[in-house]
Amino acid sequence: MYGFEAMTFNIHGGYLEAIVRGHRSGLLTAADYNNLCQCETLDDIKMHLSATEYGPYLQNEPSPLHTTTIVEKCTLKLVDEYKHMLCQATEPLSTFLEYITYGHMIDNVVLIVTGTLHERDVQELLEKCHPLGMFDSIATLAVAQNMRELYRLVLVDTPLAPYFSECITSEDLDDMNIEIMRNTLYKAYLEDFYRFCQKLGGATAEIMSDLLAFEADRRAVNITINSIGTELTREDRRKLYSSFGLLYPYGHEELAICEDIDQVRGVMEKYPPYQPIFSKLSYGESQMLDKAFYEEEVKRLCLSFEQQFHYGVFFAYMRLREQEIRNLMWISECVAQNQKSRVHDSVVFIF
Amino acid sequence: MLELEKKDKEGWISIIAYDRRNTSVEYIDNRRGMKFSMAEEKEAANTQVSELSTTDLKEKDENTLNFLDSVDNYLILIESLTSTLRQGWLELASARHSMGGSRVNTSLLTLKHHSAATKVEVNYDNGGSITKSPQLTLCKWASSDKKDSSFEDENIDNKESTKESNGSETTASPIKTENHLQKERGKVLSMFGALVSPKLRASQLSFETALDTLVEIANVRSSILETHHALLQHKVKPTKSTEE
Numbered sequence: 298m299y300g301f302e303a304m305t306f307n308i309h310g311g312y313l314e315a316i317v318r319g320h321r322s323g324l325l326t327a328a329d330y331n332n333l334c335q336c337e338t339l340d341d342i343k344m345h346l347s348a349t350e351y352g353p354y355l356q357n358e359p360s361p362l363h364t365t366t367i368v369e370k371c372t373l374k375l376v377d378e379y380k381h382m383l384c385q386a387t388e389p390l391s392t393f394l395e396y397i398t399y400g401h402m403i404d405n406v407v408l409i410v411t412g413t414l415h416e417r418d419v420q421e422l423l424e425k426c427h428p429l430g431m432f433d434s435i436a437t438l439a440v441a442q443n444m445r446e447l448y449r450l451v452l453v454d455t456p457l458a459p460y461f462s463e464c465i466t467s468e469d470l471d472d473m474n475i476e477i478m479r480n481t482l483y484k485a486y487l488e489d490f491y492r493f494c495q496k497l498g499g500a501t502a503e504i505m506s507d508l509l510a511f512e513a514d515r516r517a518v519n520i521t522i523n524s525i526g527t528e529l530t531r532e533d534r535r536k537l538y539s540s541f542g543l544l545y546p547y548g549h550e551e552l553a554i555c556e557d558i559d560q561v562r563g564v565m566e567k568y569p570p571y572q573p574i575f576s577k578l579s580y581g582e583s584q585m586l587d588k589a590f591y592e593e594e595v596k597r598l599c600l601s602f603e604q605q606f607h608y609g610v611f612f613a614y615m616r617l618r619e620q621e622i623r624n625l626m627w628i629s630e631c632v633a634q635n636q637k638s639r640v641h642d643s644v645v646f647i648f
Numbered sequence: 649m650l651e652l653e654k655k656d657k658e659g660w661i662s663i664i665a666y667d668r669r670n671t672s673v674e675y676i677d678n679r680r681g682m683k684f685s686m687a688e689e690k691e692a693a694n695t696q697v698s699e700l701s702t703t704d705l706k707e708k709d710e711n712t713l714n715f716l717d718s719v720d721n722y723l724i725l726i727e728s729l730t731s732t733l734r735q736g737w738l739e740l741a742s743a744r745h746s747m748g749g750s751r752v753n754t755s756l757l758t759l760k761h762h763s764a765a766t767k768v769e770v771n772y773d774n775g776g777s778i779t780k781s782p783q784l785t786l787c788k789w790a791s792s793d794k795k796d797s798s799f800e801d802e803n804i805d806n807k808e809s810t811k812e813s814n815g816s817e818t819t820a821s822p823i824k825t826e827n828h829l830q831k832e833r834g835k836v837l838s839m840f841g842a843l844v845s846p847k848l849r850a851s852q853l854s855f856e857t858a859l860d861t862l863v864e865i866a867n868v869r870s871s872i873l874e875t876h877h878a879l880l881q882h883k884v885k886p887t888k889s890t891e892e
Contacts, residue, residue: 368749404750415758415839425755476842523843526830583846587746623745630741639738643745 302499302606309387314605316385317614320378321602323350325621327646333628334640342367342629350374364629371625375618376428382611389497393608396490397615399456401430403486406457407479409438410447414470432456443469444478460485473528480520480537487513487539497608504601504609508616511597513542514571515590521552521561522583543568558583584642591645595620599647617647708882715875722868729861736854743848751841752848758839765789765836768863781870786863788856789832 306314325333329349336342339362343355346367354370383394405426412422419439426435434451441447447470448461460482468474487509494505517538524534535553539545544552551564559580565571574589598613598620624644631640744752771783837844837852 365749404748408750408756411839411841412755415756416760417755417757421755425750425753427750472838473842479841480843519845520843523845527834527842529843584742584850587845626749627741627745630738630745634734634737634741636734636738643742 300499306606310390310606310608313382313385313390314610316382317610318602321610321614321617324617324647325349325624326648330624330628330644330646333625334637334644336628336632339364339367339629339633342625342632346625364626364633367629368622368626371622372428375615375622378618379429379615390608390611392493393497393501394611395456396493397612398429399486399490400483401427402432402455402457403430403479403482405430405435406438406447406452406482407475409435410441410470410478411472411475413439414472414475441470444474457482457486459489477533477537480516483516484537484539487516488541491541494608500604500607501609504604504607505612508597508601508609508612510542511594513539514544514548515594517542517544517549517552518561518565518586518590521555522558522586525555525557543570588643588645591620591623595645595647620645621647704882708879711875711878711882715872715879718868718872718875722865722872725861725865725868729858729865732854732858732861736851736858739847739851739854743845743851746845746847747840756839765832766859781874783870784863784866786860788859789829 329345332345333342336345340360343358343362346352346355351371351374354374355367358366358370379394379398383391386394408426409419409422412425413419419436422439423436432455434454437451438447441450444461444466448458452458452461462485466474470478491506491509491513494509495502497505520534520537531553535549538549538552548564548568552561555561555564562575562578562580565575570593574586574593577589578585595617598616601607601609601613627643628640631637740752766789767787769785769787771785833849833852837848840848
């Protein structure tokens with residue numbers, strides 16, 4: 298019953314909520330980002346990060362550093378924290394935490410399948426996979442020729458199995474089919490996660506509904522913009538949108554027929570929560586749209602910490618850490634390419 | 649007027665008359681069997697020398713100007729290339745930031761055998777000139793797999809367009825070319841997925857522009873070498889004539 302979580306939540310979730318709130322206080326601040334933005338080399342970045350929680354993960358890395366190394370080590374920290382929380386969690390929190398990683402699992406599956414299609418070595422592909430999305434039989438994906446085999450040989454025993462019902466065909470895998478598979482899987486995953494959170498009820502359902510609806514709407518906009526000028530038909534585009542969110546169903550109908558960024562803007566400005574995002578962009582521009590969406594997401598994620606006794610804080614923390622890693626990746630790239638004037642194009646401050 | 653007869657060692661020249669007032673000397677050149685005055689010959693020789701100098705100077709100036717123009721072009725193109733490449737790399741990083749590292753990385757580049765999307769043609773036709781350097785031309789998005797089909801399509805389209813009015817004919821071909829270019833660009837980018845971010849497309853355009861600039865730079869460099877060679881030849885000519 299909503300409002301009575303305070304009575305029972307701490308029995309099973311109190312310790313982990315305290316842990317995650319402690320982790321949250323370790324997120325980089327605006328002062329940290331200002332110091333990092335003034336670095337001249339990647340070694341300077343490593344030196345500044347040594348004073349943060351990333352210190353132990355980067356200290357043994359030899360020079361010269363590479364941007365991918367920094368991202369890899371920072372991701373390892375996130376993975377360690379996640380694994381600690383997962384092994385301490387009981388049901389239903391453990392299922393909730395596993396749901397958070399299914400997106401990475403989908404990305405890894407698509408990476409292996411695409412790389413195999415391009416005749417790349419499986420070991421090389423496995424090294425590029427996100428550690429949060431790994432599962433035991435992932436290497437076996439390389440033997441599948443079509444989606445039916447993919448499902449039958451490998452994915453039937455993974456958490457992604459229920460999401461495959463909508464995209465099983467015997468067609469050979471090619472770039473377009475793989476892209477449609479990726480987006481169909483992600484759509485099914487988001488809808489399943491949404492239903493799970495609704496079943497949990499209470500503050501978790503309320504907060505997670507808002508966050509997942511925003512995710513679904515953002516994906517709809519990105520799919521629309523990315524498919525402009527491609528061979529994806531309007532009908533196929535419409536099928537990739539999730540069946541929930543603020544834009545469902547009328548916004549999706551309008552987005553499906555958009556042919557340029559200005560038409561997308563016209564659709565989105567009708568929805569008050571998204572009107573400020575698109576008002577920041579000039580006509581015909583889509584470069585700053587990602588940053589605007591990330592800023593809105595960070596705002597909503599930070600707000601979830603204002604309430605207690607719900608699982609939304611775990612989801613919010615994981616997403617905030619991922620945003621932090623994206624920030625570090627961008628700062629490192631700008632420093633490595635000697636383009637420090639462009640650093641603030643994509644850095645999103647969390648606090 | 650003083651008249652003298654003088655032969656040089658080889659016995660070829662005889663001085664006939666020497667007029668102090670206008671310092672002209674009239675003589676017979678036995679070698680050529682000609683009689684003329686020194687003043688005329690000198691004037692003729694001077695005129696001949698000055699005619700040669702003017703032409704030579706003009707050519708030299710032209711070559712120098714061409715050389716300096718080429719060097720100026722070269723420097724401008726180098727700067728343009730640097731800025732285009734910087735922009736391209738940053739846009740690629742931006743695409744990775746937007747799409748994620750797992751969607752934009754080197755392990756997705758295809759190792760399957762495929763023909764080059766862009767080729768460089770070297771034109772050795774130098775118009776008979778030994779010194780003229782070869783010209784490079786970029787043939788973009790000319791995949792040999794699609795060549796025949798696209799050529800056939802063009803023939804069919806040409807036949808259809810002759811039946812249409814002139815106005816529509818002129819607008820039809822640029823649109824078709826643009827569509828073809830878009831398709832070819834999309835085909836290359838599809839190794840990163842069918843639905844990629846506009847930032848990745850922008851990065852592709854930047855690198856495409858950089859490729860155009862590189863070919864221009866190669867052509868300008870050959871022009872620099874050509875004009876430099878011409879200038880060196882001019883430098884050699886005067887030393888030979890002074891020795892004579």
